[in-house]
Amino acid sequence: MGNTSSMLTQYDIEEVQEHCNNTFSQQEIVSLYQRFCQLDRNSGGFISADEFLSVPEFAVNPLSQRLFRMIDGLNFKEFVLFLSAFSSRATLQHKVEFIFKVYDSDGNGKVAFSDLLDVLRDLTGQFISEQQREIVLTHVLEEAGYKKDSLLVQSDFMKILGNSGLKMEVEVPVD
Template identity: 65%
Template sequence: MGNASSMLTQYDIEEVQEHCDNLFSQQEIVSLYHRFCQLDRSAKGFISADEFLSVPEFALNPLSQRLLKMVDGLNFKDFVAFLSAFSTKAIIFKVYDSDCNGEVSFKDILEVLRDLIGSFMSDKQREILCNSSLKMEVEVPVD
């Protein structure tokens, strides 16, 4: 599994599943491995920041520069562990998906913010804060 061009064995799949608390099925691990190999263009066994930026959704994300610090140089096992945080099965995802519909909506974020801030802000102030944050993310130019 050290070389991206090598094949994934059953042992590798099970090891990655265990490393990620079984948040992904074997089929999902294999699919992620194929995607990992596509991103690892030089087949060195890890993905560089430049390779991550080749994914348009990642490059356009307002948090991409912060995320790059976390993902630069990830091997396959750590790549899957990183992605597991975004899985609908992950505990942290469930914290934000307050209505349990499999999506983190604007309403969910407002509810989390209400729980964090309490009565220090009104519902209207929280909504203005979230709306202005979203607007700032859209207006920030991508270098």
């Protein structure tokens, strides 16, 4: 499976399926493998952040810089695991874990007001002022029962996002 020019065996497919907690069907894994091989332009068995930029939807995503640290150097199994948060079969917990990693840019297991503000800045660009961002974010935190100086952990994200009707899904085309 390290060499992208080879075909996936049934064992490989089942191993990847188990690795991603069955969030993708076997047909979807085969389709994802084909896409992985297309993205892995140098056939090294890994996808670099630069290769991910060839996906237009990713290149224009305002959070792409934050995602780079999560995707640079992924092999196929890691690629599928990364994408599994976007599967319709992924649990809410799995989706929240993914979102938490996006916000926790330093990987310390805590998200500070400044981390939230950085993401909001990435998402809004020049459309709203820094003061407006701070006001909105402070209000959202207070509504959820937190203060501006709170350090949020993953369970806090689950509490905040748990009843939000979170939709984070991408359909994998199957040939």
